[in-house]
Amino acid sequence: MNVPSNVGKSTLLAMCIFWIINFTKDVSMDLAGIVLLSAIPIFICVTLVIIITICPIFWILKKDTISNYAIAKKYFPYYAIVMFGLCLMGVIASRADIYSISFFITVFITTAQSWVWFAKENKV
Amino acid sequence: MKQAIIILSSLVFSTLFYSQNIGLNLSIFSILTLIVLIISNTNKFKNKATIIYALLYLVTAAIVFFQHTTLSIITNCVVFFTLIGSITEARSSIFVNWLNGFYTTVAGFFHRSFHFNEKEAKPILKKDIDFIHWIKLIGIPLVFIIVFILLYKNGNSVFNDLISQINLKFINMQWILFSVLGYFLFSNIINPVEVEHATKLDLETGNSLFKGKNFSEEDLKKEKQLGTTLMLLLNVLIVFYLVTDIIAISTSATSNAETLSNQVHSGINALIASIVIAIVIILYFFRGNLNFYKDNKTLKSLAFIWIILNAVLVILIALKNNIYVSSFGFTYKRVGVYIYLLLTFIGLVTTFLKVLKVKNLLFLFRVNTQIAFAILMLCSAVNWDYHITYYNINYAQSVDLNYLIKLSNNNASLLKTYNDKNTLSSNNYKRINNKHTNFIELLEDRNWQEYTYENLKQSNNTKTQNY
Structure with missing residues (x-):
């Protein structure tokens, strides 16, 4: 499993989604520095979420005879449903504030795409 | 395409x-x-x-x-x-x-x-557009x-x-x-x-349920004894409870509705929980090989009697709720109790069928979810706010206007008619008028995407008034 590559790609994806949604409300030059700096917390968040919630599934279940694809095929649906539920709860709890919405949409799409990248690593 | x-x-x-x-x-x-x-x-x-x-x-x-x-x-x-x-x-x-x-x-x-079917997987020879x-x-x-x-x-x-x-x-x-x-x-x-x-x-x-591999007569005999004893005692207890409950309803129901409301509120949750536990106990004993044990007739009969007695219990709770509703009118909670009781009653019937026809747990889950879906469909077809208000202002012995005003705008027109035909306190009169005015304003402010049947009704009313 190529975790660093996955985390790198996921961080870029997360940054794009998060700021695209936020820029729909307000685009300002003052935010340019914040956008660049946001790479650090986004990277930390993405790394933690991937290492804590996705990697253990592959680490525990991975065997020579079972491919990443087979694991993703079996467990991704449940993960996606639970993650969507949690993100939806987050959006509702935050009373649909734009930052919260963009954060939770980013979390859902990034984690789902991260699964796709892991599954495609060594397709049988 | x-x-x-x-x-x-x-x-x-x-x-x-x-x-x-x-x-x-x-x-x-x-x-x-x-x-x-x-x-x-x-x-x-x-x-x-x-x-x-x-x-x-x-x-x-x-x-x-x-x-x-x-x-x-x-x-x-x-x-x-x-x-x-x-x-x-x-x-x-x-x-x-x-x-x-x-x-x-x-x-x-x-x-x-990332998905592809391993059996049907074919190499992609041509891509129309590389998105x-x-x-x-x-x-x-x-x-x-x-x-x-x-x-x-x-x-x-x-x-x-x-x-x-x-x-x-x-x-x-x-x-x-x-x-x-x-x-x-x-x-x-x-x-x-x-x-x-x-x-x-x-x-x-x-x-369907099938005979398991570990079919031990000795173990099943012990389980059957435990089940029979438990069912027998529970049957005696529920009969005793039902008799006392019938006495309680017949003596206190009509005389003091407020006491009854307290009884209903405190009792219904516990009673429904007891019925759910009853179903779980039956499911536990009839989960496997005991269904195929030759001497299980007594246990089965006791289970059937218990299910029937629990159904009687459901009917008694419905009766209590009914007395309560006729005195104080409908609320969402009271409607919820009826639906809850209906679901519980259906649950008891399907449990009865499961034991009778030797079905597995999945059968129970499949049938019950289908019935729950059907009930959801039926319930969604009812405009509850309107019907609760209609029943309460026409048939209930006492009307809680405060509760009715707090319901959604679906009852605004009905309350307005009630307000115009009856003499209410100035506060309630004002609140109902405000609710109706807000409702009309809301209807008028709606974009075409937000239109409902109320908009059509309202526009028809306006046309009639203009003529």
């Missing part, structure tokens, strides 16, 4: 829902979804179950327009998931349909990104151009002035993102996907 349908649908999606409340838009969206699904999965719509769910989806879409209640909106969503799940695999149980439908709706796009390449070709330069424009703006005042003159405010980015959300939704559902593991397991498991 599919891409064109998805893009067109996503634009309609934005037009219908962006910055709008639910109303006519959800009904139109349901029709649109159905058209998209029929076009992209024509073969699947030859199945009876799928056709029925499609019709139910249309019915719920109409109910949303006519009733405009939260329950009707929830039901519409549930039927949407059921329909999508049915297109995925029509033979699966309804709860697996929900699972497949929900999964398709939230993650179908990602599923297809990823086009996204990279347009997206990456665009992002860098924007970043550099923002950076250069501070370096040169002439450049800054020129850039500032570009006014892109006519582009509504939120609308565009909303269209992207619509695109994501339609690309998810256009080719429904399945949770393979759950669907396969469901299709492979029947409803």
Whole structure:
């Protein structure tokens, strides 16, 4: 499993989604520095979420005879449903504030795409 | 072709829902979804179950327009998931349909990104359009151009002035993102996907229970003794309880309704919990080989008697609730008790059938979820706020106007008529008039996407008044 590559790609994806949604409300030059700096917390968040919630599934279940694809095929649906539920709860709890919405949409799409990248690593 | 349908649908999606409340838009969206699904999965719509769910989806879409209640909106969503799940695999149980439908709706796009059928997998020889390449070709330069424009703006005042003159405010980015959300939704559902593991397991498991490998007469005899003793004692206890309960109802019901209300509130939850536990106990004893044990007749009879006695208990609770309702009128809680009791009663009947016909737990789950779905459909067809108000002001011995005023606007016109025909306290008179005025204003402020049947009624009333 190529975790660093996955985390790198996921961080870029997360940054794009998060700021695209936020820029729909307000685009300002003052935010340019914040956008660049946001790479650090986004990277930390993405790394933690991937290492804590996705990697253990592959680490525990991975065997020579079972491919990443087979694991993703079996467990991704449940993960996606639970993650969507949690993100939806987050959006509702935050009373649909734009930052919260963009954060939770980013979390859902990034984690789902991260699964796709892991599954495609060594397709049988 | 599919891409064109998805893009067109996503634009309609934005037009219908962006910055709008639910109303006519959800009904139109349901029709649109159905058209998209029929076009992209024509073969699947030859199945009876799928056709029925499609019709139910249309019915719920109409109910949303006519009733405009939260329950009707929830039901519409549930039927949407059921329909999508049915297109995925029509033979699966309804709860697996929900699972497949929900999964398709939230993650179908990602599923297809990495999914392929090993048996049918063929090398891709030709690609019509390389979307990823086009996204990279347009997206990456665009992002860098924007970043550099923002950076250069501070370096040169002439450049800054020129850039500032570009006014892109006519582009509504939120609308565009909303269209992207619509695109994501339609690309998810256009080719429904399945949770393979759950669907396969469901299709492979029947409803009947079979004799297990570890069939030990000795163990079963002990279990039967335990079950018989427990059932016998529980039967004696419930008979005793029922007798005392009947005495209590016959003596206190009509004389003091307030005491009864306390009894109902404190007792119903406990009684319903006891019935659920009763079902669990029966399911425990009849979970496996005891069903095939030759001397299980006494235990079975006791279980049947207990189920019947629990059904009597349900009827008694309904009776208590009935007395309570006739005194104080309906509330959501009291309606909820009836529905809860109905579901419990059905649960007892299906448990009876499970034991009688030696069925497994999955049978119970399948039948009960189907019945729950049917009850949800029926309940969504009722405008509860209107009917609660109608019953309370016409038939209840005492009317809690404060409660009725706090209900949704669905009862505003009814309360207004009641207000005009009766002499109420000045406070209530004012509150009801305010509620009605707010309701009328709300109807008039609605965009066409938010229209409901009330708008049509209101416009007809206005026309009649003008004549």
